[in-house]
Amino acid sequence: MAEKNLDFDQIIDRKNTDSVKYDFAVQKGMPEDVLPFWVADMDFRVSSYIQEAVVRQAEHGIYGYSESKEDYFEAVQKWMKIHHNWDVEESWLVKTPGIVFAAAMAIKAFTEKGDSILIQQPVYYPFGALIRGNGRKIADNTLLLDKNGKYRIDIDGFEKLIKDNNVRLFILCNPHNPTGRVFTAEELTQMGDICLKYGVTVFSDEIHFDFVHKGKHNVFASVKDEYKDISIVCTSPSKTFNIAGLQVSNIFIPNSRLRQRFCSEIEAAGCGHINAAGLAACKAAYTDGEEWYEAMLAYVQSNIAYIGDFIKNNIPKLKVMETEGTYLVWIDFRGLGIDDKKIDDLVINNARLWFDSGAIFGKPGEGFQRINAACPRALLRTALERLEKAVNTLNM
Numbered sequence: 001m002a003e004k005n006l007d008f009d010q011i012i013d014r015k016n017t018d019s020v021k022y023d024f025a026v027q028k029g030m031p032e033d034v035l036p037f038w039v040a041d042m043d044f045r046v047s048s049y050i051q052e053a054v055v056r057q058a059e060h061g062i063y064g065y066s067e068s069k070e071d072y073f074e075a076v077q078k079w080m081k082i083h084h085n086w087d088v089e090e091s092w093l094v095k096t097p098g099i100v101f102a103a104a105m106a107i108k109a110f111t112e113k114g115d116s117i118l119i120q121q122p123v124y125y126p127f128g129a130l131i132r133g134n135g136r137k138i139a140d141n142t143l144l145l146d147k148n149g150k151y152r153i154d155i156d157g158f159e160k161l162i163k164d165n166n167v168r169l170f171i172l173c174n175p176h177n178p179t180g181r182v183f184t185a186e187e188l189t190q191m192g193d194i195c196l197k198y199g200v201t202v203f204s205d206e207i208h209f210d211f212v213h214k215g216k217h218n219v220f221a222s223v224k225d226e227y228k229d230i231s232i233v234c235t236s237p238s239k240t241f242n243i244a245g246l247q248v249s250n251i252f253i254p255n256s257r258l259r260q261r262f263c264s265e266i267e268a269a270g271c272g273h274i275n276a277a278g279l280a281a282c283k284a285a286y287t288d289g290e291e292w293y294e295a296m297l298a299y300v301q302s303n304i305a306y307i308g309d310f311i312k313n314n315i316p317k318l319k320v321m322e323t324e325g326t327y328l329v330w331i332d333f334r335g336l337g338i339d340d341k342k343i344d345d346l347v348i349n350n351a352r353l354w355f356d357s358g359a360i361f362g363k364p365g366e367g368f369q370r371i372n373a374a375c376p377r378a379l380l381r382t383a384l385e386r387l388e389k390a391v392n393t394l395n396m
């Protein structure tokens with residue numbers, strides 16, 4: 001059997017598939033005809049091995065409660081070893097229906113109402129929503145944008161926030177969505193040592209770890225042996241293999257005390273089983289998805305380069321931030337000299353495009369827009385041409 005789904009140029013009609021990205025524009029306040037580049041799923045058909053595994057399961061016709069067996073763990077373990085040079089043990093693994101759910105459980109397990117939780121904005125917006133929604137407070141150590149256009153960690157601010165607010169939990173996002181940073185081992189060590197010093201648990205969301213275009217991804221818990229005891233490492237095949245709708249993620253918690261607390265919250269939430277199709281898809285992805293993954297990654301990387309070149313050559317007032325990791329491109333619109341509302345209006349109502357507006361990632365995201373590069377090149381070309389035309393109307 002050979003991989004069949006390698007045509008990433010193919011435009012697949014996703015309308016009328018109950019797709020959050022394609023079928024809910026009007027409900028979400030957008031014009032009906034916007035072209036969507038917001039939510040982080042891909043417009044590519046999954047590996048044929050995944051598709052066949054799910055079809056095989058569907059054909060059986062009975063969809064009862066399911067659990068994974070050793071072959072599932074072995075597939076996950078192998079992926080972690082080969083791609084991330086990380087040796088995981090079976091006892092560390094807790095499967096959850098997604099990483100956002102896991103973040104909610106960690107917030108409940110490791111903090112009390114009224115506690116402060118550290119995040120670094122601009123950052124994936126559900127973190128802030130979960131912190132607020134669970135009656136906790138956001139301690140934001142805003143990332144610093146240096147004069148070369150690179151986001152850096154304010155390490156003094158990081159320590160001060162933890163000390164001053166008695167922070168017990170830090171939600172790390174690495175590779176970082178939306179800025180595209182892949183934190184270096186040195187940066188992770190700076191943060192990790194402070195967390196060790198103050199007894200802070202690190203919820204390390206590494207969902208984008210298979211998309212690294214520059215530098216190297218370091219699993220947080222593997223940077224120093226001591227970090228294993230404070231880490232909740234969140235991984236998933238969902239971004240890498242485009243199976244977010246199947247809701248399976250693999251959370252590794254080496255420390256048994258942390259793991260027990262985390263699992264107690266999951267139990268209290270009444271979540272006892274994992275999606276059967278998700279388990280089958282994850283196993284197939286990590287066992288046979290390598291060829292698809294490599295081809296997809298190369299395609300996404302050429303899309304990211306295409307966006308950079310197009311904007312530099314045709315819309316020079318915008319600035320594309322370097323995408324070290326993820327398939328999400330963070331673009332600085334501040335050079336247009338218009339406020340956020342006008343930027344949104346330009347993108348949505350003039351260009352008829354649906355990006356993620358920077359402000360949703362926190363105030364430090366204002367003036368930026370995030371676009372998803374995991375789609376056929378022709379769609380990107382259309383989007384960028386529409387954007388160029390819309391920006392040109394500003395000068396008329």
Ligand SMILES: Cc1ncc(COP(=O)(O)O)c(C=O)c1O
Binds near residue numbers: 097098099124208238
């Ligand atoms: C950083 C980050 N974490 C988590 C998620 C979503 O995770 P899940 O669908 O597993 O809840 C996303 C999706 O875009 C993400 O970018």
